[in-house]
Amino acid sequence: MANRVVQFLTRTRGHGRFHLTDWLTYGYLTIGVFLMFGPVMWLALSSFKTEAALLQFPPPLLPYGPAEAEVEGYDRPLPLYRVEKEDGSETIMAQVRRIGLIAQMVDPDDPGTIVKVNVKKRKRVEEFQLATENYSDLWRQFDFPQYLWNSVFITIVATILTLIFNAMAAFALSKYQFRGRTAVFLFIIGALMIPPTIVLVPTYLVVSGMGLLNSPWGVIWPAIATPTGVFMLRQYMLTIPDDLIDAARMDNASEWRIFWRIVMPLSAPALAVLAIFSVMWRWNEFLWPLIVLNRSEEFTLPLALNAFQGELKTQWNYLLAMTVLTLLPVTFVFAFLQRYITSGIASAGVK
């Protein structure tokens, strides 16, 4: 059995021997896994550390933190230290306060007597601590639910509208012969070549003129008519036989019914790809919301993250937890739909 496993793992180049290039290949890939996943893993791991543990240098790999204990007569839990006694033996004591090089400590079993210890003679006691409060506090102390809701709302509404509007346009462009069709198509392809970054100022004017500043709709409306989406759906709808649409016409279906009952269901694969893309785009979008949404109660998650890290004293424990929560949905979507995504990109070359 083990033999078979080794054989399988070393099955390369058809010669049965592990070639130098194979070593290089797997070396590169291993480094790649470390480099690509490592930083995100480190972030996720760190997000479970207490604030105190995050301040330690060098940072511990796992979420260890200074142990603390409730000591009678003290309101707050006190940090525990391993103290080296004169006779060389060690004992665990709680530190009350530190003055210069001298730390005032008590034995938890004997809270009354304060012992003075040289700071060099003590070491922190570490214990495994999963600081889940980094996450739970987000819900209690911060506007995180609000940001989450804003992001979810913008993502879902924009995606649904993107799908419907773009599918309608793609249907018109792929299944009708009307005067001006080529012009409209070129118009939309033209939009493909105009990146939103170069029309920031005037788009801001339009959005503010419509009274959409500081409203999620100011982010949603400009985003939904993606030329990429129209183009992708049109290419797909061209492959739906015209006969089906004629058959539906003979079946007394109105054009809207044909769109809704025949064309939409048959375009499901393309719609799914566009939906995934749209969710990614909207969830991750940064520059445009940054311009349109100025009030913190309208912030999306990326904006909240940005605002949070820009504060004078960054509360990294919460920031890290929030970052993890922001990347989690995308990671899940990717884990389940990666085949759709990768083949969608490989075939369309779009992003």
Next chain:
Amino acid sequence: MARLQLKKVVKSYPSGDVIRGVDLDIDDREFVVFVGPSGCGKSTLLRMISGLESVSSGEIIIDDQCVNDIPAAQRGLAMVFQSYALYPHMTVYQNLAFGLENIRTPRDTIAKKIAEAAKMLQIDHLLDRKPTALSGGQRQRVAIGRAIVREPKIFLFDEPLSNLDAELRVQMRAEISQLHRQLGNTMIYVTHDQVEAMTMADKIVVLRSGNIEQVGAPLDLYNRPENRFVAGFIGSPKMNFLPGVISSIDSDGVQVKLDGDEEPTILARVDGAGRTDGEKVTVGIRPEHIHVPGDQSTGRTAAPNGGNTVKLAVKHTEQLGSESYLFAELSGGKRVVVHLPGQTSARIGDIIDVQIPAPSCHIFQTDRGEMALPRLDAPIDRPTTPQTDQ
């Protein structure tokens, strides 16, 4: 009741006219086949009747009402497509129900109609399947069923059998004919296959580049083609065409000297009125009308009315058992195909004498239209049973 009239119907595209002024009357309960080579406009004409294609000029009249501006859905017609056009995301039942739902038919009525149609077409066990799980023949039946449940005034078929294999095609041909007898609706059927046209039609409409070449019953088209195109299109293998010059005209018919020094002269029993000696014409002889008297295996000997005797050099033979083909040349080198029943004793290299009955010969003019000269007597191959419907 459904009568269809086309009056000077034209379809123009920027690139040119596809239908060039078609006039046609189709009676109630008639089975009409539009036939012609690809690109002749037969499908376009059908789609114009259906309403899927607009009419550039002229009128389409169904039951005395001009339907030019009535959309496809409201003309009360049903169409069976070449690709079947079954909705791939719906089950067979949903496919059949879709059209009825669209006109807000009550559910129980839908169920009843579908049950009837499914039983008639023997697809009742397939109702829960998706089209992708069906064979070609089954899809074809569903497509027909979808048309039946709507109880249309006229059925339109757009090359419905061309995606089936040969055996299935023969079977479906018979079933569609039977369906026509059973339902008694007017049916219009488009095909490029003249065999389908001959076997199914009450009336065949032969089309070429947007014009009607001839309209008639299948045997009329076979026996009395009005021009060279129809003569060549109807019948398989194709009629032999031999260019020549009129050498004499009398009450027996017209004599044509075939082009080429060594080629023979052929007598055809056609009316030469209005023709002149020396005029260029084309002689048409169907391969099955050439007789080989000496051939031991065939029962066919001398032609009843006598006629032309011609020498043929056999260049190639094809023996199919029940029939055989000779690919031969006249003495001057003109190619002629002979179609014989049974098996032939002729070998490659043989020079044989064949008889071509004068009444079976056609003559076509060579000017525009290539019209046929009228034949003098009833074609010999026609059964001489007395006509009942006077």
Next chain:
Amino acid sequence: MNDKFASWPHRVLAVVTGALRAITHLMLNIPERPMRWAQRVLGGQRIAWLFLTPNLIIFSLFTFLPILINFYYAVTGGVQLWPSERPFIGTENFQKLFACDNYFDYSTCDQDLFWRAIYNSMKFVSIQVVLMVLFSLITALVLNRKIVGRGFFRSVYFFPVLLSPVVVALVWRWILLRDGVLNAIIESMGGEKVLWLLDPSWSFFWVIFVTVWAQMGFYTLILLAGLQAIPRDVYEAAQMDRASPWRTFRKITLPLLMPNMIVVLALALIRAVQTFDEVFVLTGGGPGSATTFLVQYIYNTGFAQQIQRFGLAAAASLVLAVVLFILTMAQLRASRSKIDG
């Protein structure tokens, strides 16, 4: 009896699917009546305009109208947003942008930040795009080999592409902190702590590194698709011809991959010129303005500062538009040669 088994997830699911069905039913039936009416009025094919309307309105409002307004902004001054309140000043904005004693020394320019941004962008683009294409190519070649678990490794490299640029920047900020894990590793190996994001050269390096890290997977995927489209038998023929691996790569792989390479190059260029999000969160354009690029200059000028100089920002975005136009044309030409060849 059945209620006993219908646990709450089932009930929730039933409610959700019911609601979805109701919504799609309404979406089908409510617009149908007016659409049928329009169909009668407009006729068979012109109904297409109705399907196009929502899209065209949004395109016009948020893409084409802004393009026109952008030109207007570029030739007007003042700090007002509303166009009618802005005085016409002709080419003054452009003159201001291009007022330099010496174009090679941005400190002599009136808008020194603009020129700083241009030089930064040029430097960034030229280095980043080369590295991007190089690493994408290497990764694609490695992934194209007969390896165990190709799907997994492909996902690994692609994963960062999906992350929000803000998340990407924060992931690396956390690593590059003064007391971050990178400095800890360096110290454990006997080195000294480096203030990665406070040193101009290092922060420039990290901006390039992080953007390559984040986007490489996308280009890898395109190149991998190109590699897999090369028929196996071409390689087998080369093997029969006893071509060395290097020669095979130079003479077969590279030429056949060229169309994809050009597309990748063009896309990476266009993207690099527009870099903003990652850099804004990672370095904020700093230290000083060491990593301030063109789009950030536009953002800062138009939106981030107390005085919002929309005219100047619009003029700068026209400069950006010209650059992008040239690059897009190059891309179109490249993709056309991809189709032809």
